[in-house]
Amino acid sequence: MSFREDFLWGGAIAANQVEGGFREGGKGISVADVIIGKPKLDRRDYSGHLAITEADVRAALTAPDDNYPKRRGIDFYHRFRQDIALFAEMGFRVLRLSIAWSRIFPRGDEEEPNEEGLAFYDEVFAELKKYGIQPMVTLSHYEMPVTLALEYGGFADRRVIGFFQRFCRVCFKRYREQIKLWLSFNEIDSVERHPFITAGILVDRYPEEDRLSVIYNALHHQLVAAACATRDCHCLIPDAKMGCMLTKLTTYPLTCAPEDVAAAQEKNLFNQFPADVQMTGVYPPLILNRLNRMGVRLKMTAEDLALIKENPADFLSFSYYMSLCAAGEESGKDTTAGNTVLGLKNPYLQESEWGWQIDPLGLRTSLVELYDRYRKPLFVVENGIGAEDHPEANGRIRDDYRIAYFASHIQAMRQAVEMGVDLMGYTSWAPIDLISAGTSQMSKRYGFIYVDQDDFGGGTLERRRKDSFEFYRQVIASNGEAAEAEAERREKIHAGV
Numbered sequence: 001m002s003f004r005e006d007f008l009w010g011g012a013i014a015a016n017q018v019e020g021g022f023r024e025g026g027k028g029i030s031v032a033d034v035i036i037g038k039p040k041l042d043r044r045d046y047s048g049h050l051a052i053t054e055a056d057v058r059a060a061l062t063a064p065d066d067n068y069p070k071r072r073g074i075d076f077y078h079r080f081r082q083d084i085a086l087f088a089e090m091g092f093r094v095l096r097l098s099i100a101w102s103r104i105f106p107r108g109d110e111e112e113p114n115e116e117g118l119a120f121y122d123e124v125f126a127e128l129k130k131y132g133i134q135p136m137v138t139l140s141h142y143e144m145p146v147t148l149a150l151e152y153g154g155f156a157d158r159r160v161i162g163f164f165q166r167f168c169r170v171c172f173k174r175y176r177e178q179i180k181l182w183l184s185f186n187e188i189d190s191v192e193r194h195p196f197i198t199a200g201i202l203v204d205r206y207p208e209e210d211r212l213s214v215i216y217n218a219l220h221h222q223l224v225a226a227a228c229a230t231r232d233c234h235c236l237i238p239d240a241k242m243g244c245m246l247t248k249l250t251t252y253p254l255t256c257a258p259e260d261v262a263a264a265q266e267k268n269l270f271n272q273f274p275a276d277v278q279m280t281g282v283y284p285p286l287i288l289n290r291l292n293r294m295g296v297r298l299k300m301t302a303e304d305l306a307l308i309k310e311n312p313a314d315f316l317s318f319s320y321y322m323s324l325c326a327a328g329e330e331s332g333k334d335t336t337a338g339n340t341v342l343g344l345k346n347p348y349l350q351e352s353e354w355g356w357q358i359d360p361l362g363l364r365t366s367l368v369e370l371y372d373r374y375r376k377p378l379f380v381v382e383n384g385i386g387a388e389d390h391p392e393a394n395g396r397i398r399d400d401y402r403i404a405y406f407a408s409h410i411q412a413m414r415q416a417v418e419m420g421v422d423l424m425g426y427t428s429w430a431p432i433d434l435i436s437a438g439t440s441q442m443s444k445r446y447g448f449i450y451v452d453q454d455d456f457g458g459g460t461l462e463r464r465r466k467d468s469f470e471f472y473r474q475v476i477a478s479n480g481e482a483a484e485a486e487a488e489r490r491e492k493i494h495a496g497v
């Protein structure tokens with residue numbers, strides 16, 4: 001058994017990391033636009049998101065654009081036709097992208113949408129249609145209008161549910177013919193890791209002892225908002241599907257010591273609970289108990305819980321990049337970085353240049369675990385390796401490490417399908433180099449397509465095919481078989497056969 005005939009192969013990008021066009025089309029400022037670039041940072045330093053203060057945000061509003069890499073992106077705003085043509089050349093059947101909320105509602109709380117913003121996405125979707133590429137739209141990918149953060153406190157304020165609902169309904173009505181696959185919140189579980197870009201929360205506004213309650217009430221509001229989005233999507237576009245989206249932070253016990261197993265279990269349960277709520281329609285009792293023990297006071301109404309219960313997601317999508325380890329006693333143990341988290345190092349795994357541990361089998365076990373848990377279709381909507389690429393004098397980019405990463409992960413994914421996992425598709429993160437979400441660097445590259453731009457915004461923005469471009473083209477053309485063959489070839493070399 002292999003991938004189904006209509007398997008959706010493609011790639012995933014987010015508006016705030018690619019578009020640029022910051023001062024065009026009536027766009028407002030988003031939370032991503034106020035994250036300062038720190039090109040020389042320690043690669044485990046996510047403080048740009050974790051420690052952002054109200055003063056940082058206010059300073060950013062009048063600061064020069066140059067210091068804020070997400071304002072420039074990779075100029076997809078002007079070059080989307082060229083980029084989509086390259087995606088089509090690789091044979092994409094789907095492109096996952098987000099609609100920047102701040103292009104449609106520049107402040108977030110307006111009554112009427114910005115027509116110019118809507119028209120931009122009309123053009124993008126028309127271009128995709130030309131090539132038969134189906135768009136899959138994320139409604140919120142770390143890009144809330146900053147006004148909602150500054151004037152309302154982001155999703156900590158219930159009124160923001162209504163603003164988000166208005167934005168979603170405008171998108172559903174406008175794009176009902178073009179978009180049949182939607183995702184509500186990107187990595188909804190990330191609110192505690194980076195409250196500002198996920199939910200517009202400026203933690204320095206609250207006394208220390210209230211912060212967790214603010215954060216988890218905001219998450220609750222997002223879960224209610226996601227349920228409203230699912231309900232409205234089904235009502236306005238009956239043949240569309242709404243997925244939820246999880247950062248799958250697979251955590252292993254560092255050893256088989258029962259204390260380590262218990263520590264890993266705690267982390268996994270906690271990582272997955274927002275998906276549990278969206279897939280099953282109820283909060284897991286163990287999580288409510290744990291939040292309570294953490295001192296979190298949730299303000300949930302009976303109507304909230306009914307809405308969540310009546311509107312579960314149609315499918316689960318998730319990002320998977322790496323795995324981590326946990327132990328009962330972690331002090332003094334080697335740590336490494338993950339997707340905006342730190343964890344313990346796994347002695348059996350290699351890691352990327354950014355310290356993310358490379359674990360293809362972890363993708364298979366994650367798929368199996370998630371399918372067994374929810375028994376609804378799954379979609380891998382982000383997977384890839386961030387690496388520095390070094391173009392040769394003739395312009396060629398030999399990114400063998402990227403080919404190795406994708407071959408082994410796609411092979412693992414195929415094994416999960418063989419075991420019976422219902423998998424709708426796979427969108428690599430990110431088919432074209434873009435600005436990193438976690439570090440705002442350009443030099444952390446994920447693409448099959450190289451973009452000539454450095455961390456300071458210098459460069460021609462020229463697009464070039466890397467070696468992995470042809471590899472991924474073959475993977476799609478062979479419905480995954482080319483990845484399998486490549487992974488097997490590498491295994492043989494490794495085993496000295």
Ligand code: BGP
Nearest residue numbers: 014186187339386436437438439
């Ligand atoms: C996910 C985000 C993406 C993305 C990716 C890689 O968490 O949804 O937006 O960029 O991770 O992370 P980074 O860009 O920090 O390497």
